[in-house]
Amino acid sequence: MxxxxxxxxxxxxxxxxxxxxxxxxxxxxxxxxxxxxxxxxxxxxxxxxxxxxxxxxxxxxxxxxxxxxxxxxxxxxxxxxxxxxxxxxxxxxxxxxxxxxxxxxxxxxxxxxxxxxxxxxxxxxxxxxxxxxxDEAVVVEHMIDIGRRSAEERVAHFLLEMGFRLSLVGLADKTGYPCPLSQFHLADALGLSAVHVNRVLRKLREDGLVTFRRGNVHFDDPGGLIAFADFDTAYLDQERPLLQ
Amino acid sequence: MxxxxxxxxxxxxxxxxxxxxxxxxxxxxxxxxxxxxxxxxxxxxxxxxxxxxxxxxxxxxxxxxxxxxxxxxxxxxxxxxxxxxxxxxxxxxxxxxxxxxxxxxxxxxxxxxxxxxxxxxxxxxxxxxxxxxxDEAVVVEHMIDIGRRSAEERVAHFLLEMGFRLSLVGLADKTGYPCPLSQFHLADALGLSAVHVNRVLRKLREDGLVTFRRGNVHFDDPGGLIAFADFDTAYLDQERPLLQ
DNA sequence: CGTTAGTTTGATGGTCCTCAAGCACTGTGG
DNA sequence: CCACAGTGCTTGAGGACCATCAAACTAACG
Known part of the structure; x- marks a missing residue:
């Protein structure tokens, strides 16, 4: 077992x-x-x-x-x-x-x-x-990202989502997580160009919200980031077993 | 039965x-x-x-x-x-x-x-x-629409997809289908503004590809539309039962 | 015949793309 | 030990696509 x-x-x-x-x-x-x-x-x-x-x-x-x-x-x-x-x-x-x-x-x-x-x-x-x-709920939220959020909200939301998902399997904590993605990966996932992803990451870093660098995501201001991205974990939640 | x-x-x-x-x-x-x-x-x-x-x-x-x-x-x-x-x-x-x-x-x-x-x-x-x-495959294709297709391709692809799905339950044929959606619905689904949807529909109509009007979608040039939208039914296909 | 929902068209501007070039880091071979 | 290439990051300039605002038009319906 x-x-x-x-x-x-x-x-x-x-x-x-x-x-x-x-x-x-x-x-x-x-x-x-x-x-x-x-x-x-x-x-x-x-x-x-x-x-x-x-x-x-x-x-x-x-x-x-x-x-x-x-x-x-x-x-x-x-x-x-x-x-x-x-x-x-x-x-x-x-x-x-x-x-x-x-x-x-x-x-x-x-x-x-x-x-x-x-x-x-x-x-x-x-x-x-x-x-x-x-998984489908994640894909749907991903679609909202692309369809209705600005590039900056989109990146912020995505980084938070991965953090939450990773924390459920013990691979992230509240301060951040190791992340093997390049800016090109983010661009291809979020419907942006790599150049624009770079600018957005700089903005988020300068605003003191989150730092994405050298294979690591660090939440500089988790609360502020969650508010900015309008991040709600409802779609990822699993508090207790539904079927006994 | x-x-x-x-x-x-x-x-x-x-x-x-x-x-x-x-x-x-x-x-x-x-x-x-x-x-x-x-x-x-x-x-x-x-x-x-x-x-x-x-x-x-x-x-x-x-x-x-x-x-x-x-x-x-x-x-x-x-x-x-x-x-x-x-x-x-x-x-x-x-x-x-x-x-x-x-x-x-x-x-x-x-x-x-x-x-x-x-x-x-x-x-x-x-x-x-x-x-x-x-259903998830449909949502995913929908995400591609929003993330990587131009507004015109997006609308064309979406109208073809609904046509194909409807034809599987006998509610569309090759010439078109009745469609209760407003341009606002299309806009909210495709991550566009209603104004831009309107302009795109006009363009598609003027190009002789598809007409969306008065609750009806009419494929004026099905082949041309499929080519333009790069529409591939693979993600919707169901040719034969997988489990006997 | 006024109201409402939906469509159409114009004008303006912002977000984000594209193209382009320089920089930083890493590993490789001379 | 140092070119050199490869990969990824950074920054700038210009422009396309599409949003927003605004207003007129049409159709349906009581």
Whole structure:
């Protein structure tokens, strides 16, 4: 059972359902096939039909789509405890790319194993559906960022969101977190140009709100930043299990 | 069984799993509690904890979030066959609003019924997860629209997407479809101002690509529009059931 | 026939993009 | 030990795209 206890995914799912011993065991089995990938490795190609999903154990990844013009849109970043490629198991073909941003460790899950696990323990299916819903909520908030917030609010909101998500798996505290993203990554995620991201980061730093530098995010004025970005954790919240 | 056969949701889910008689019966049961709402009725309030999900039988709805500045971002439009408020059943509280755009008919589904259905027929859970994944793919494409496409491409892409989705439930053909949206709706969905939407629609009409007027979308040059918008149906596709 | 919601068009300006060039840091090979 | 390249960061100048403000117009409806 320690395997699951130690896994970020187990921790996440337990926030939604109180998992029984049997369900724990089934979840453990999904963690069997451990693999490592180097930074830059593509786990999933747009347009290919896909065999596996992955549970991210350590490192950062990102999912993105590309346009014929060569620009790309990063849809979301994945951190430990997140499931990679769930959608591409269920849909016919992958409609996006997934790439390791750092060296990562994952558990590979075959579609058959996933469906078999659902068949055995429907509550686990509900829990995975919950996790997928939460991911969608993140994507939606991301869309609000791009559609209706100014560049400055957008960057502030995004840095806070990643901080909150990382803190749920013990990878951030209130002062900040290590962050492997370049300004180009931020630009591609937030629908901005890298040049403008740079200017915005400078502004936020000069205003004493947040410092993004040398692979680290430091919240200089957490309260001020939260107020400025209108950051509300409701869409990320998980206070107590919903299903007993 | 005719109930399910006739329901747009049944049609949608059968594209993913070949449903057995038992699964059909469970799905029928979810359609029992039929209700009607008038245009403008709010089915779901941001911040409230939610009791029910709804399966949309007829009419249009939309989900959106609001910002303190008073602006709003429409996340997606729902058409017959779509599930409303699934996320708010699973997450603690609703993080968005859902509103009827036209008079609508829905089947109300209580969370307990949904979980019970999952327990009885895990394949139905997988099918619902598939439907949720597809909805997320739509939201993601929507994000690409806002983040990386010009206003003109964005409007063109959106009109094509709705056409394709509607055609899957028999509410559109290649020449166009009836559409209850105002230019304000388009603006709120696409991250534009209503004034600019108007100018873009005029341009698309003058270029002979598509006409949006008096509650109707008419594709004047479907091929040209698809090319212009770089529209690829991959993310919406459902050619054959994945699970036999 | 007044009211209201939605559409259309014009004028002005701000946000953010693009292009361009210089800087800082890191690792590599001569 | 020092070019040198590569990657990412920084700053400037000019301009495009789209927002905002404002006002007239149309259609529907009581």
């Amino acid at each position: 320690t395997t699951v206890d130690a896994s970020p995914l187990g921790r996440k799912l337990r926030a939604f359902v109180a998992l029984s011993d049997v369900e724990f065991a089934v979840l453990s089995r999904l963690h069997q096939r451990r693999r490592s990938f180097a930074a830059g490795h593509a786990l999933l190609h747009q347009g290919h039909s896909q065999r596996s999903a992955y549970i991210l154990a350590s490192g950062w990844a990102c999912s993105y789509k590309t346009l014929p013009t060569g620009t790309r849109q990063i849809v979301d970043f994945q951190i430990p405890g997140d499931i990679l490629g769930l959608r591409s198991v269920l849909l016919q073909a992958s409609d996006h790319f997934i790439e390791a941003l750092t060296d990562i460790e994952v558990s590979e899950v075959l579609p058959s194993e996933l469906f078999e696990a659902f068949r055995e323990t429907p509550r686990l299916a509900a829990a995975v559906l919950w996790a997928a819903s939460r | 005719t109930t399910v056969d006739a329901s747009p949701l049944g049609r949608k889910l059968r594209a993913f799993v070949a449903l057995s008689d038992v699964e059909f019966a469970v799905l029928s049961r979810l359609h029992q509690r039929r209700r009607s709402f008038a245009a403008g009725h709010a089915l779901l309030h941001q911040g409230h904890s939610q009791r029910s999900a709804y399966i949309l039988a007829s009419g249009w709805a939309c989900s959106y979030k609001t910002l303190p500045t008073g602006t709003r971002q429409i996340v997606d439009f729902q058409i017959p066959g779509d599930i409303l408020g699934l996320r708010s059943v699973l997450l603690q509280a609703s993080d968005h609003f859902i509103e009827a755009l036209t008079d609508i008919e829905v089947s109300e589904v209580l969370p307990s019924e949904l979980f019970e259905a999952f327990r009885e027929t895990p394949r139905l859970a997988a099918a619902v997860l598939w439907a949720a994944s597809r």
